[in-house]
Amino acid sequence: MELRHLQYFVTVAETGGFGRAARTLHVSQSAISEQIRDLEAEIGVMLFDRGQRQIRLTVEGELFLEGARETLHTASEAVEKVRRAKRGEEGRLTIGFFVGGNGRYFPALIRAFRKRYPRVKVALVEMTPTQQWQALGNAVIDFGFTRPNMGSLVEGVKTEILFKERLYVAMLKDHKLADRKEIPIALLRDERFVLSERVTSSSLYDRVLKLCAQAGYSPNIGATASVSSGVLSLVEAGEGISVVAAGSRFLALNELSFVPLQGAEAYVDLVMAWPIRRTSGPLKAFLELARTFRNAT
Structure with a gap:
């Protein structure tokens, strides 16, 4: 599992669709779909209910979203901390x-x-x-x-x-x-x-x-x-x-x-x-x- 998988997943969840997420992230919709399938296969859980016209998070997907957001935030903070240290600010x-x-x-x-x-x-x-x-x-x-x-x-x-x-x-x-x-x-x-x-x-x-x-x-x-x-x-x-x-x-x-x-x-x-x-x-x-x-x- 890579941070990219989590970023794609969070963006799809927040925008409500693969197409919208693709436009937001400036990547192809097929690439996002493939990454989400790989993520679901890795953790063994369906994260999205694709049976509706607008995809929705499953119960498991809602739980995973909270953790994914925390992980991305922690990673972002770590990167910024290193950058501040390089600038002499931390x-x-x-x-x-x-x-x-x-x-x-x-x-x-x-x-x-x-x-x-x-x-x-x-x-x-x-x-x-x-x-x-x-x-x-x-x-x-x-x-x-x-x-x-x-x-x-x-x-x-x-x-x-x-x-x-x-x-x-x-x-x-x-x-x-x-x-x-x-x-x-x-x-x-x-x-x-x-x-x-x-x-x-x-x-x-x-x-x-x-x-x-x-x-x-x-x-x-x-x-x-x-x-x-x-x-x-x-x-x-x-x-x-x-x-x-x-x-x-x-x-x-x-x-x-x-x-x-x-x-x-x-x-x-x-x-x-x-x-x-x-x-x-x-x-x-x-x-x-x-x-x-x-x-x-």
Whole structure:
């Protein structure tokens, strides 16, 4: 039994005749008659009473009509669902992010995407940059807002720079450098540093060490934390100063000041990453919207 058999049967039942059904479906009347006979032979039941001038459904035909309509409707819905998914209008999307790395761009983008594509089920998962790379490689997430992967390459994952985030020196408000407009990295030579752990954000950690090396010293790292909020809490506790990305300022605590770090290389990349081979309709739609937001910023 094929969907075509059901479509022919429903059309004959609704139009009240083989000729009318043929004109509606733009096929020959003989073709419809043959398909209906095949259908009746397959299920072993007469669906139409052909003894009258106008054919009528048998009792069994009336019961079958209800099921045939439901089946055709379900099939039609399935086809439309697939088409919506291809257009990015329906499906699932799991997005990795890390606090302090996306600023105000991220929540605005998510709100806009949910509004534009309400049928797409979006799951947001907080992960460190390193965890995101592992999740992308293991197909746990579909998309990540992360830092460049400074370790081994993850096969099949494409990246695109979203922003070059300015680096800032985070310090207590009463710090002697807190009133400066910019701070050269050389002025931090004698400071005690609080940094994000390299295992969770290698690109930021390595950038800070590189800048210090260019200034002729190795930083005195007094403490580390796994996330940006932890780093800032340690700075507020008086454990030292830190060099953080611009997005971390939105986690600002009342006792802290953020001063831009001086220099053309005082930045760290924020990237979008996604598996090339699993690029679904919703992912393509999200990527397109993310690019639009980036270009408008």
